Amino acid sequence: MTFERADYKDLLNKKKTERVREQKTSLEMLRRAEVGAKFLTNDENWDVYLSYIQNAIERTEAQLSAFKEGLCDPNITNTDEIMRIKIHAATCAGRIEAMKAMRALPKELMTAGAQARQLLDTIDETDALQQ
Helix, strand or coil: CCCCHHHHHHHHHHHHHHHHHHHHHHHHHHHHHHHHHHHHHCCCCHHHHHHHHHHHHHHHHHHHHHHHHHHHCCCCCCHHHHHHHHHHHHHHHHHHHHHHHHHHHHHHHHHHHHHHHHHHHHHHHHHHHHC
């Protein structure tokens, strides 16, 4: 069985169409998430939510600082105590990163949604030109 150039081009176009359809679904989801993020950030309680998160971040950073000071304390020599402090410090650091991600997520969704909308428009224009 030989593989002709036309068959190869058809196969490539078919695979490209499938990939675009899969990507289009993901882009549509991002575009919808952008609308939800805009709605969320336009709510009058959004600033209150951000202030709660910022307060929690500051408190957790203070806790992390205290745990780091505990690690540097020469009076703490018990291995179990040092491990407990390390675990609490790691937990605090993870909590801070998670809260910062929570705070940034709506903006990231809006940015990604705007990019997705532009890509979807480009895909639709390309589809219209091909037909």
